Amino acid sequence: MAARLSLNDVSLHFGGVRVLQDVSFEVEPGSIFGLVGPNGAGKTSLFNCISGHYKPSSGSITIDGTEVVGSAPSRLARLGLSRTFQHPALQLRATVLENVLLGGHLRLPGGPVSWALSLPHTTRAERAMRAEALELLERAGLGWAAHLPADELSHGLHKGIELWRALLSKPSLLLLDEPAAGLSHGEVEQLIETVRQVRAEQDITIVIVEHHMGLISALTDRVVVLDHGSKLMEGTAAQAQSDPRVIEAYIGKDAADDAA
Numbered sequence: 001m002a003a004r005l006s007l008n009d010v011s012l013h014f015g016g017v018r019v020l021q022d023v024s025f026e027v028e029p030g031s032i033f034g035l036v037g038p039n040g041a042g043k044t045s046l047f048n049c050i051s052g053h054y055k056p057s058s059g060s061i062t063i064d065g066t067e068v069v070g071s072a073p074s075r076l077a078r079l080g081l082s083r084t085f086q087h088p089a090l091q092l093r094a095t096v097l098e099n100v101l102l103g104g105h106l107r108l109p110g111g112p113v114s115w116a117l118s119l120p121h122t123t124r125a126e127r128a129m130r131a132e133a134l135e136l137l138e139r140a141g142l143g144w145a146a147h148l149p150a151d152e153l154s155h156g157l158h159k160g161i162e163l164w165r166a167l168l169s170k171p172s173l174l175l176l177d178e179p180a181a182g183l184s185h186g187e188v189e190q191l192i193e194t195v196r197q198v199r200a201e202q203d204i205t206i207v208i209v210e211h212h213m214g215l216i217s218a219l220t221d222r223v224v225v226l227d228h229g230s231k232l233m234e235g236t237a238a239q240a241q242s243d244p245r246v247i248e249a250y251i252g253k254d255a256a257d258d259a260a
C-alpha cells in the first residue's frame with residue numbers, strides 16, 4: 001500500500017550551522033511530491049533525514065503513523081522505503097542484473113544462513129526474483145545490458161539501473177534524489193514516462209528532489225519549496241513557478257524587482 005509521509009517541525013544543525021529549520025509537510029498516499037529550491041537549500045539533507053542517513057536535531061518524521069526519526073536505513077527499508085542517490089551508488093564491477101537484484105534481497109524468504117545453504121525454498125525465490133528483475137530490465141529496454149558490468153554503461157543508464165534496483169524492493173515510499181541530473185533531453189522524457197507508468201501500475205508514493213522544473217511540472221501533484229533550510233511555500237508546481245518569493249529565492253531580490 002502507498003505510504004503516507006508526515007514531517008513535523010524537522011530541524012537539522014551541524015555544529016553551529018543550521019541546515020533545516022522547522023520543516024513540516026504531509027505527502028498523501030499515492031501522490032508524487034516534489035522538493036525544490038536553490039542550491040544548498042537543504043533538499044538532500046531533508047531526504048537524508050527521511051531515509052535515516054541523517055538524524056534530525058529535532059522534530060518528527062512518520063511513515064504511516066510510525067515514528068522513524070533515529071531509525072537505521074535498514075529498518076526503513078523494511079517499512080517500505082527505498083531511495084536513489086544524486087550520484088548513483090552502484091557496484092560497478094557487478095553486472096547490471098546483479099545490481100538490480102540487490103534491491104530485492106529484503107523480499108527473499110529466510111536470512112543469510114538459508115541463502116548460504118541454498119535451501120530449496122530460497123533457491124526457488126531467488127530464481128523468481130531473477131526472472132522479475134530481467135523482466136523489469138526488458139520492459140525498460142535494458143535487457144541487452146543485463147549481463148554487462150555496470151561500469152561499461154553511461155551515466156544515464158546508471159541512473160536507470162538505480163531506479164530499477166529501488167523498484168525491485170516493491171517500495172511503498174520511493175525517494176528520488178535528482179533523477180534527471182546529467183541526463184539528456186531524450187533520457188529525461190523517458191524518465192518521465194517511466195515514473196508515470198510506475199505510478200499507474202503500483203500502489204506507491206513518490207517524493208522527488210529535482211532542479212529540472214520540466215520534470216517537476218510533468219510529474220508532481222504538489223511541491224514544497226525550500227530556501228536556506230526553511231519551507232518557503234507549498235502548492236502545485238505552477239503555483240511555485242509564479243510565486244514571487246520563489247522567483248526571488250532563485251534569482252535574487254534585485255533581479256526579481258527588475259523583472260516585475
Ligand SMILES: Nc1ncnc2c1ncn2[C@@H]1O[C@H](COP(=O)(O)OP(=O)(O)OP(=O)(O)O)[C@@H](O)[C@H]1O
Nearest residue numbers: 014017019037038039040041042043044045046211
Ligand atoms: N554533513 C554535513 N556537514 C555539514 N554541512 C552539511 C552537511 N550536509 C549538508 N550540509 C550543508 O547543508 C546545506 C544544504 O545542503 P544540501 O546538499 O542538503 O542542499 P541541496 O538543496 O540538496 O543542494 P543542491 O541542490 O546543490 O544539491 C549546505 O550548506 C551544505 O553545505
